[in-house]
Amino acid sequence: MGELAAFTILSALMLVPAVIVVTSRNIVRSALSLVPTFLGVTGFYIMLHAEYVAGIQVLIYAGAITVLILFVIMLTEGGSGTMVRQVTGQVPLGAMAAIWLAFLILVTLSRTTWPVARGELPSYSVQAIGTAFLTNYVLIFEVTSLVLLISLVGAIVIARREE
Amino acid sequence: MAWLLEILKAAALAVLIFTFLAVVGAMYGVYLERKISGWIQARIGPKHVGPYGLLQTVADTVKLLQKEHITPRRADALIFNTAPLIVAVAALLDWVVIPFGTGFGRVLVVRDINIGVLYFAAMASITVIGILAAGWASNNKYALLGGLRSASQMISYEIPLALGILWVAMIAGTLSTVGIVEAQRGGWFLFKVPPLGLLAAVLFLAAATAEVNRVPFDLPEAESELVAGYFAEYTGMRFALFQLGEYGEMFGMAALASVLFLGGWLEPNLPVWVWAALGVAALATAAYVRFSALRTVYLLRPITALAVLGAVLCGVMILGAVLGRSPVLPSLIWFFAKMFALVFFLMWMRWTYPRLRLDQLLNLSWKVLLPAGLLNLLLTGFLLTVAR
């Protein structure tokens, strides 16, 4: 019983700010309401015993990406961001497309039978993730650093105009 | 039913830790700061309200309770009010993982989270959001600029902070704070892999000072620079909440530094003759300051008190060692002694170092601390695996 209560609280903590992110007229308010959404998602990771992913989610999403988004909002929009119309003309169209996609996914979800594992579910640890990264997924590990390098160099080239 | 019991226990602990943080951290942190800065500048500091001015900050808080809250025109009231909450709550959340000591047969920590130090770094990174929101919501050019500069300083110093923590995680082999302190039973990490331990400690302390926006890294809220930076528009109790957040974070960083590098609540197991030598040295300084020409100098009077206290401590340690009691003093005393020593060091730095300009400050982080941290990690990794 308690787990279901926790689940509903967390989904409320996540979905209400998510609606604000998507519909708020003030761009900074929608950026700041990203943070409770990410903390709600962190709560889900905790219920799924993925503790390291939850810590990283708080550190990177709530701490780095939201700061980056806030920086760009402050640098580009300045004052006009809050008074200007935020939505394009196709709101009903977009809403229909999103609802239709949600309906489609939910139907397929309910149809398929997921091979849920039985029995006691083990808990995870940072050591397991570290060993996985350094032994089974070494290629992903090294290629991700290349992706990071390329995105860093690319972003600097794009953002900085050659004076 | 078990959930309810757990939640009640957590709420009770939260109230306890919050009052400890608000009273010891914020109120007496401010009092300590004013007394120490007074002592360094050869003046007395608050002494009228209550014995030795102890109730000065209590009086300030009560005064703040009846100050009017002014919200600037066209400011975003919702964000304007939640920003101090974010900063204060983030400072409180740091204390979930810090182990205070051992008592009643178990480690006195709120919860020993498996990814303890990563959790601490994550909570420190949430404060930046509060500062940016405060700077933006107060509709004031200086506050916005102060918020942006303070945020860019804090994010620049988050990486060296993480590298300092990583070094300790590497040596200890675990992320949980209690595990790190247990791993230091053999020897404090400050003295592990001799030169690198000290380098990691200096790296962590510099980043922690910058993370808490204290001098020499407090440019964003420098009086001479930006009219108090991001909390320019905050009056009364909301400003006090920012102070609570800042001092809570400072005490949290000092506590974590003592857990990571000075062995948390562990007692330094020095041989008896070392304690004897320390005791004699302390007594010698006390006698010299007391009876030589320096006794007229008002500034040095607290030094005699400190030296005598040190001598008494060494005496107790020698007595304990002779009687064979392994933990001579209760572990709580060692934890608070180390924490307050680091807090004193942070406050002492405030009145001895000039303020860094913003570009020097950022250059120090990106061009000195970050490469030093990375090389430190690699060198220790090399020594621990390949060279062994």
Place this chain on the structure above:
Amino acid sequence: MAVGLTHYLVISTILFCLGLFGVLTRRNAVAILMGIELMLNAGNINLVAFNRYVAPGAVSGQVFALVVITLAACEAAVGLALVMAAYRGLETIHVDEINLMKW
């Protein structure tokens, strides 16, 4: 009754469609990036939920979720660099006003 796999899948579908709605209807390029972040988070919830319920022994779901977080950060960085360049070049980041092929 206990929280099963379908609970998480339903919640992540709702979050995904909210993100999609944001991407489709917002005028500000930064708001579109926020919608994309929501969709990536929804995907992450699915990854970790499957890892937990379908293959609890392995950690591959969580490793995948970490790589998705990394790529989301890179995507946000490059996307926002484009927004900065567009703002500097065209003085606007409203997507419906950016309709020139070359500026």
Place this chain on the structure above:
Amino acid sequence: MPKVVVDWLYVGVFAAVGIVLTVIPLVVVWLLAPRLSLPQKQLTYESGVIPFGQAWAQFNVRYYLFALIFVVFDVEVIYLYPWAVVFRDLGAFAFYEMLVFLLILFVGLIYAWRKGALEWV
């Protein structure tokens, strides 16, 4: 109940209690303090000068560059934490893998350094 869930339950309760305990003084101030909103009082403080123009002036792109480099190196820290915890048991090859990882990213830092992305001027 598993340890992980109880640990973070404490974190959630700490956050909730923290918010309540920080809101209480604000409510007390709302009850006690006078509320006299004079127009002059609500002007933002510009060291005495009457504030003019928009508060949200635009700034140089260097703020963004620092946030960008921070995000990339913060993401690099994700891979350092598991490595730091586990590399002693794995032996030397884990160290060399991390050496390659860090060297590639060091190239990124050198690039940002030489291209002046780290300059504040």
